[in-house]
Amino acid sequence: MLSNAVERVHDCNPVDNPAARLLLEELLARGHAKLQIGRETRRQIDHSFSIAREYFAKPFPEKSSYALSQYVEGYREIGLEYSQVKERPDLTESFSLWNRNRAHTEAAGWIQSCPIHAELRRTVDDLSTYVADLFQTMADKWAPGTPGPRFERASYIQVNYYEPAQHSRDMLQDGHEDGHLITLVTANSPGLEIEIDGKYMPVELGENEMLIMPGSLLTLMTGGAIPPLFHQVKNSRRTDPRYSMMFFVNPEGNQVLEPWIKNASNAGRDVIAEANALPLKFGLPSLEDGTEGRGR
């Protein structure tokens, strides 16, 4: 038995991507997977966190000057986004970058004036290559000959900034599943827990790993073969800030997207329509409203 992806490539069909195939097997078997990231990606993420540290330490007026809330772009303070109910917001500030908004932020001069924005552009480009490989592998498995779903323009990267010791709540984010196809996540300190067999367990990630969390849209695409991964962020009460990075991957709305596995669970359901509406569940505008600048 060959033990790693580099060796396995020799016994695969050359069009296959063995690393992505192993990831897909892991998702199917365990409901989540650990993505091996390259050294350059690790460096890129660490650099993004160091720039995030400088950004979130700035006074509120400066941070909030980089927010285009109608496009869900840039800074968001605590209180706008929630996991279950709006009375219990996620106890985190955040900074988002949507690929769809690049023209708006370019026009606003953010590439030059806002280092965290410029850095996240590089990071999201890097992470997108892993996702494209995984989606193509899924399409090859369940709908051979079709391209993987297009996702770039509908997806966004976000850095969250937590101050655990400032909050009395046990959970900085209540348990929830993400309304996306997948979320890639990493963090600089503990707190993230995932539900395994009905019990929340802390996640341990190696230096060169990111967690792949399936969202409810992937469940829809796979006819329930890959359930959504419920997760939460537990309060460590640490005085050091906690930073996490998420790449939230949605399907672009300008494509026909049929479920890969069709059965009773997804009969008559429209993947694109559900993707559009799911952000509403967490206090955010629909994908279409955010694209058109009709958010708050």
Ligand SMILES: [Fe+2]
């Ligand atoms: Fe989440």
